[in-house]
Amino acid sequence: MARILIVDDEPDNLVSLQAILNTHLPDGQVLTASSGRQAIDLARDHLPDVILLDVFMPGMDGYEVCRRLKEDRATARIPVVMLTAVMTETRDKVRGLECGADAFLTKPVEQAELVAQVRVALRLKRAEDALLRDMATVEDQLVDRTRELRESERRLQGIMDNLSGAAYRWQVGTDGAYRLVFVSRGCLDLLGYEPEKVQGWEALEVFRLIHPDDRPLFVELSNRALGARVPGEVFCRMKAKSGDYRWVHNRFQGITGRDGRLTAVEGIILDASQMKEAERLIRWEVSVNRDLADLARTLVAEKDPETVGRKVVRAARDLTESELGMIVTVNPHTREQDQVYATENVLERCRLWSGGDLTVCRLGPGGDYEALCGHGLNTGEPFCTNDPPGHPLWKGLPQGHVDVRRFLSVPISLNGDVIGQLMLANPPRDYTDRELRVAGWLGDLFALAVHRHREELERRRLEDQLRQAQKMEALGTLAGGVAHDFNNILSAIIGYAELGLMDLPDRHPVRECLEEVIHSGKRARDVVRQILTFSRSRPAEREPVAIGPILKETLKFLRASLPSTIEIRKDLCDEDVLVRADPGEIHQILMNLGTNAAYAMRDTGGVLTVRLETTPSAPPSRDAPHVAPGPYVKLTVQDTGEGMLPEILERIFDPYFTTKPVGEGTGLGLAVVHGIVRSAGGCIEVESAPGRGAVFRIYLPRVEVPPAEVRSDPKRAVLRGQERVMVVDDEPALVQMVRTMLSRFGYRVDAVGSPEEVLQRLREDPGCCDVLLTDLTMPGMTGLALTEKALSIRGDLPVVLMTGFGDRVDEERLKRAGIHAVLGKPFTVNKLTEALRRALERDGR
Incomplete structure (x- = not known):
């Protein structure tokens, strides 16, 4: 809506002009002012679109009003049409236009002219307003674009700078x-x-x-x-x-x-430095992995630890571009340095090297390894320094070591133990985590190779054990068969010799010879028992025995087998003390300890001391922490040999552990001694050190034999009888000897050639005999099988079982089989008749 201001000091003029404008511009708003001052105020307050201004007015004429309006920034753009009723000269119009008027009309004004002039002014005002708005918009856009451009330039400059x-x-x-x-x-x-x-x-x-x-x-x-x-x-x-x-x-x-x-x-x-460095590292990683894979394949086929160590050291030196490389292994138990695998230039430059002896890892007074070389072993962590002289551990390096400008060390671990370390030095640039990682991989490869080597040694050891066990099993089988045949022979020898003694008067010259035959036969019996015990074919038969005589006899045998450079000293002060043991086991203990002592003194000779004494108690030991209280017999075997290291001492009782070369020892001797002593209720102590020999102290429980257990006099009267005895054995000489022996003491003997014949006679006449004396091992049928079938025919038949084998039949099995007594071969006439009497008396006869 257009707004028009009319300024005139004549009220009539204001009314007429307002009426004209209202008629022709009905949508417009007409404001009126009767003075110049009022006109200026209304213009400022309402900002009309057109001002119709009378020229001649009292106080402030139209020229002055127009000038002031045009000078005011708020009203300067309002179109002004000046009106005058006086004849106007050109100079007046010029003056008005110079004051800023846009048009000049002379009163009386035609309505059409006035309206047309107003409309023109309005159009100009609207056009100017639109132009100004457009200009303002453009200016705003220009400002925005300028600001954006400057911001873009700032950001671009920031990007450029950054x-x-x-x-x-x-x-x-x-x-x-x-x-x-x-x-x-x-x-x-x-x-x-x-x-x-x-x-x-x-x-x-x-x-x-x-x-x-x-x-x-x-x-x-x-x-x-x-x-x-x-x-x-x-x-x-x-x-x-x-x-x-x-x-x-x-x-x-x-x-x-x-x-x-x-x-x-x-x-x-x-x-592109980082990218090129990354490319270099990728190529390096690929090369390292390829070299590690090649090295791993090489190490798989390599058996020699020294060759493995040298290959790993060279690979570590090359892959890390180091100048020097070395692997040092240590014993995780003693912490002593073990092996050194070094590159050639280390050995050439190191003044500590003295013809094969290079001690790198030295233990300090506090038990830790010294200097830089010991840091990795002490901490178990990878370590590197690119300024060794500035490191606190630098001062601990010994005089004469190689020049070290940069240093790297990684520990080598196996099964939780640090077994060594890989050390590198002096690359052309600083060590980083990459070199530590590569050295760690190589250390793992070395540990894996050591593990494989140990597994290979363990596999060979187990194979040797298996072969040894198979040999022992074969020996047991062979020993059992030999013992059976040999005991049959000994039974005949001892039996006939005893029969011969019975027929001779006391002072007959042949009597001494026959007694020696019997004594030798019994010694042969003991030898068979020892063989069976060693081969595990015969369980130990422990009974109260005097240990002194057994030791004396064993020392005679041992003396014959030892070189003259070894002196045997014995001190058997308590020879008659008793222990519950198998004589063959006592013999075996002393033989095994004696031969081991002799081996320790084989080069220099020495003294083997055997001492026997009693003691009120046995000291508790790791071997037997809860020994039973009471008196003990102490057997001491001492040598002056080379002695043993602590790590060897810890394992001497392990089965198949030996320090002897292949073919010179089985590793069973001390294990057997340990087993015998433990099973007899005793314990064993060992003391040894390099260069100080070894002392073995064996404690066995001392026994006091009740009267019932005292052995009867072998010359006592033989138990006679009149019962019928049926004898069966596959050895004719033995059957004839038993027949002759029993017949002499009143027994009626029926010798049968086979188990089948026994059964046949029992079927024909179940009461044909009072007791059955049968061998355990016979062709076609064993003694146990014969007993079972015989008892099925006659359930109350007493049975005595003879055995020349080392196998002891389980007592429960004997009871189930109906065996009344067992008679081991070879036997004496007293043993034979005692066994018969026990079987007959158990049956109530």
Whole structure:
């Protein structure tokens, strides 16, 4: 809606002009003012679109009002149409226009002219307002765009300043010359050159910064991309201000004019050092993994630990580019240095090396390894230093060690124990985690090779044990068969000798010979028992025995088998003390300890001392922490040999453990001694040290034999009888001897040739005999099987079982089988008749 202000000092004029405008401009709003001051106030307050201003008014004429309106910024753009009723000269119109009036009308004004002039003024006002609005909009847009442009420039400058590389622009002249017209601030960080100092450089000056080896490829790739008008890139090394070369990635794009001519080249140079380093590390990792795989395949086929150690050291030196390399192994139990595998230059330069002796890892007073070489062994952690002289442990290195500028150490662990360490020194650049990781891998390979070597040794040991066990099993089988036949022979020898003695008077010269035959037969019986005990074919038969005589007899046998350089001293002060043991086992204890002592003194000779004494108690030991209270017999076997190391001493009772060369020992001797002593309720102590010989103290419980257990006099009267005895054995000589022996003492003997014949006679006449005397092992049917069938015919038949085998039949099995007594071969006439009487008396006869 248009707003029109009419200014006139004549009320009639205000009314008439207002009426005209209301009629022709009904949508407009007409304001009136009767003075200049009022007009200015209304114009400021309402900002009309057109002002109709009378020229001549009292106080302030129209010229002054127009001037003031035009001077006021708020009202300056309002169109002013001046009205006058006086004849106006040209100068008056000029004055009005100079004051800012837009039109000049003379009263009386035609209505049509007035309305037309007002409408023109309104159109001008609207056009001007629209123009101003457009200008304001454009100005705002310009401001916004300017602000955005400045922000974009700021961001671009920030990006340029923060780029890891340098943006640039080459201007290409019409003559083809290149001139550097722009370089971002990144140039300073990338290459050290200040941008303002390199701007203006020619192409040749920049080209000289490229590494000579990279220039041909740079020229080729640049010309190819620019010639094809496509983006290009090239990797090359550029010389920094410091003089060092850095890898850069140059990406560029040629700019062409309308005529297609190359006018500029824009691009960016990025730092490619990390990428190239990453590529180098990838290639290095691939190479390391390939070398490690090749080394692992080589080590799998390698059996010799020394060769493995040297290959691992060389590989570690090469893969880490180190100058020196060494593996040192240690004993995890004693912590003493064991082996050293070093590269040749270590042995050449180290003044500590003295013809094969290189002690690297030294134990300090506190029990820790000394200096840098001991750090990894003490902590069990990988370790490196690129400033060894500045490290606190540097001062502990001994005089004469090799020059160490950088140092790396990784421990080598196996089954939770640190068994050594891999040490490297003096690469061309600092050690990093990569070298530590590679050294760790190589240490693991060495540990794996050691583990495989130990497993191989253990496998061989187990195979040797298996072969030995198989030999022992075969020996047991053989010993059992030999013992059966030999005992049959001995039974006949001893039996006939006893029969011969019975027929001779007391002073007959042959009597002494026959007694020696019997004594020798009994010794042969004991030898058979020892063989069976050793081969495990015969369980030990422990009974109260006097240990002194057994030791004396064994020492005679031992003396014959030892060299003359070994003196035997014996001190058997309590010969008659009794222990519950098997005589063969006592013999075996002393023989095994004696032969071991002799082996320890084989080169220098010495003294073997055997001492027997009693003691009120046995000391508790690790071997038997809860020994039973009471008196003991102490057997001491001492030598003056080479002695044993602590780690050897810990394992001497392990089965198949031996320090003797292959073929000279089975590792069973001391294990057997230990087993015998433990099973007899005793314990054993050992003391030894290198160069101080060894002392074995064996404690066996002392026994006091009740009267019932005292052995009867072998010359006592033989138990006579009149019962019928049926004898069956596959050895005719033995059957004849038993028949003769029993017949002499009143027994009626029926000798039968086979088990089948026994059963046949029992079927024909179950009461044909009072007792059955049968061998255990016979062809066709065993004694147990014969007993079972015989008892099925006659359930109350007493049975005595003879056995020349070492196998002891289980007592429960004997009871179930109906055996009344067992008679071991060889036997005397007293043993035979006692067994018969026990069987008959148990049956109630």
